[in-house]
Amino acid sequence: xxxxxxxxxxxxxxxxxxxxxxxGNRYVEAIRRAGGLPFVLPPLxxxxxxxxxxxxxxxxxxxxxxxxxxxDDFDT
Numbered sequence: 001x002x003x004x005x006x007x008x009x010x011x012x013x014x015x016x017x018x019x020x021x022x023x024g025n026r027y028v029e030a031i032r033r034a035g036g037l038p039f040v041l042p043p044l045x046x047x048x049x050x051x052x053x054x055x056x057x058x059x060x061x062x063x064x065x066x067x068x069x070x071x072d073d074f075d076t
Contacts, residue, residue, distance in 0.1 A: 004037040005064035012069060013043050027069050039063065 011023035031038040
């Protein structure tokens with residue numbers, strides 16, 4: 001049996017007094033309808049506020065695809 005492709009979804013980080021993650025369910029449903037297995041990826045940062053590149057490399061090794069769901073623009 002072939003396993004479904006694992007697709008990571010990067011949600012939007014909504015900042016404010018109580019930061020939260022936001023992701024429309026349409027992303028999860030679209031991946032499921034296409035035969036994939038969706039995973040929501042939490043944004044992790046180092047203590048100085050930078051993205052944790054080591055964590056990102058490890059996560060990307062474990063998924064077959066990546067969806068950037070929207071929100072802020074990405075520089076890289």
